[in-house]
Amino acid sequence: MDYRDIITIEPGKRGGKPCIRGMRITVYDILEYLASGMTISDILEDFPHLTQADILASLSYAAEREKQTRVGLAA
Numbered sequence: 001m002d003y004r005d006i007i008t009i010e011p012g013k014r015g016g017k018p019c020i021r022g023m024r025i026t027v028y029d030i031l032e033y034l035a036s037g038m039t040i041s042d043i044l045e046d047f048p049h050l051t052q053a054d055i056l057a058s059l060s061y062a063a064e065r066e067k068q069t070r071v072g073l074a075a
Contacts, residue, residue, distance in 0.1 A: 001053055001057065003061045008020075034059075
């Protein structure tokens, strides 16, 4: 599964933040739900229009962004 098939970025939607399949649910929303202790099952129950693949794509997208983050070392 390639997250690029699921995660969309549209300038006029949610301020250009990465969203799930063009919906108004952002990757950040999904990560925040997971970080607050919700399980994948909890999220799918609360948002039946989402799929497990959507949640996994959000995690893949976040992992890719983290991998690209560069931190400058203090001298």
